[in-house]
Amino acid sequence: MKVITTVKNMQILSCELRKEEKIGFVPTMGFLHKGHLSLIDRARSLSEIVVVSIFVNPKQFGPSEDYLTYPRDFERDKRLLKERDVDILFYPDIKDMYPTGYSTYVEVEGFDATLCGARRPGHMRGVATVCMKLFNIVRPHLAVFGEKDYQQAILIKRMVSDTNLDIEIVLSPTVREGDGLAVSSRNIHLTDKERKDAAVLYKSLLFGKNLVEEGEDNTDKIIKTMRKMIEGKRTARIDYIEVVDSKNLKLVKTINKPVLLALAVYFGRTRLIDNIIAVPARWNV
Numbered sequence: 001m002k003v004i005t006t007v008k009n010m011q012i013l014s015c016e017l018r019k020e021e022k023i024g025f026v027p028t029m030g031f032l033h034k035g036h037l038s039l040i041d042r043a044r045s046l047s048e049i050v051v052v053s054i055f056v057n058p059k060q061f062g063p064s065e066d067y068l069t070y071p072r073d074f075e076r077d078k079r080l081l082k083e084r085d086v087d088i089l090f091y092p093d094i095k096d097m098y099p100t101g102y103s104t105y106v107e108v109e110g111f112d113a114t115l116c117g118a119r120r121p122g123h124m125r126g127v128a129t130v131c132m133k134l135f136n137i138v139r140p141h142l143a144v145f146g147e148k149d150y151q152q153a154i155l156i157k158r159m160v161s162d163t164n165l166d167i168e169i170v171l172s173p174t175v176r177e178g179d180g181l182a183v184s185s186r187n188i189h190l191t192d193k194e195r196k197d198a199a200v201l202y203k204s205l206l207f208g209k210n211l212v213e214e215g216e217d218n219t220d221k222i223i224k225t226m227r228k229m230i231e232g233k234r235t236a237r238i239d240y241i242e243v244v245d246s247k248n249l250k251l252v253k254t255i256n257k258p259v260l261l262a263l264a265v266y267f268g269r270t271r272l273i274d275n276i277i278a279v280p281a282r283w284n285v
């Protein structure tokens, strides 16, 4: 596995490689887990060269968010990627990505009304900006994103389509622990009690999905039930629970097409997100 630490060297290498071989790319913020590894396997199955980037992007964290405490372990990550037969690890320096005077941002309109886009001002702009930069540096033919960050994946698809980038965006399913908790780098911060309580997230999503499938079409009722389940856990504090159109991510009041049930919940200081798609029974007939 080659480890590339400068933008220039990555560009030179990928320009050369892409002439002959299909490049699959998995952008990450590191502290890798089996969710990341599943994206890497997906990229491997679809391309000849697999590039993984590790970069904790300061531009997507708000001033009161966890940029400084975001977990990092480069040596462990490097080992995992080597074992996974990754071809290239791109690990750029922050000053190389955002040199003094940096002033260009990518704004994808329409993502600030719901979900994390509404709760984390500047987050989606930071994600779009870093992905655009990484796409220009790595020059992949395809890039794999996790459904766990559903809004982010839809935003990237929109950006790629709007700006005519010749990159296929592939979505990959959320990998979960045995009790259903979505695997996340942030889970390391949970205390034993918080970790136990956090299993309620997936349970509440499954419960909500079931209600939709059984014919409940009133979002308020579904959210109320999910809210009650989550509030039953002492360490949980809900940021949001929303039901949105699975295609355009706009709020839905009455469900008559596939929806995304999505939530963000704090356990202590750790904010976890998760989601599930639910298709109303009448949609299938």
Ligand code: AMP
Pocket: 027, 028, 029, 030, 034, 035, 036, 038, 039, 144, 145, 146, 147, 148, 149, 172, 173, 174, 175, 176, 182, 183, 184, 185
């Ligand atoms: P992150 O390092 O958290 O920025 O995530 C990098 C990529 O991994 C993103 O496309 C995420 O959606 C994806 N990802 C994170 N957690 C999971 C998971 N549990 N299952 C599948 N993909 C995930």
